[in-house]
Amino acid sequence: MRIAIMGIQGSGKGVQGDRLASDLCVPRIVIGDVIRERARVDDEVGREIADQMGRGELVAEPVVVQALAVRLALRPEDGFVLDGFPRSGTQVGTLDAMLGRLGAQLDVAIHLEIDEQTARSRMADRLVCSVCNAPTSRRRVGTGDPCPLDSCVGTVVPRTDDQDSVAVDTRLAEFYALTVPVIDEYRQTGRLIEIEATRDEDAVYDEMRSRLAALAGSRP
């Protein structure tokens, strides 16, 4: 299955997307990782991306689209869980065209829905491993506790971008301005699954799997 997963900060998009990709045996393609990988290629485009990132600028849309097209074309027969794209209404059509050229299509978009207050409180609670970036929460462990992965020697710390109230406001505003139109677009074209995601992780995941199974079963 080819799936795009969306949700506001703190919706559990990363954790749920990881789990889904691993259970479906498909890659989780995170647009930020795709761009960072492209920046490591030593050519003109790679150096330009590295420069833009170094200056803290947004990488230009054509460059992002091109990097994603190359990544998707690597194994076009595979499914994926795509995270971080489309990030504007117009990019919905861009992704469809990109997949169309590979003889493929997006099966479904999943929106993990939480309210803004829950998003804010989850961001405030969020902790990550200082070594491997594994995510966890103050609801499970405390700052300075060992990494949740047994194989890792790191300790967990708050994410710096979650502690800065201006940065938090900016990211929430970006979600409403950019991603909500994407969600609307998928809803209008009948390709959206919406999951109420304020519940615990397992309940959200189970509903997501059963809705995807129902969708796969309804196809000829």
Ligand SMILES: [Zn+2]
């Ligand atoms: Zn770790």
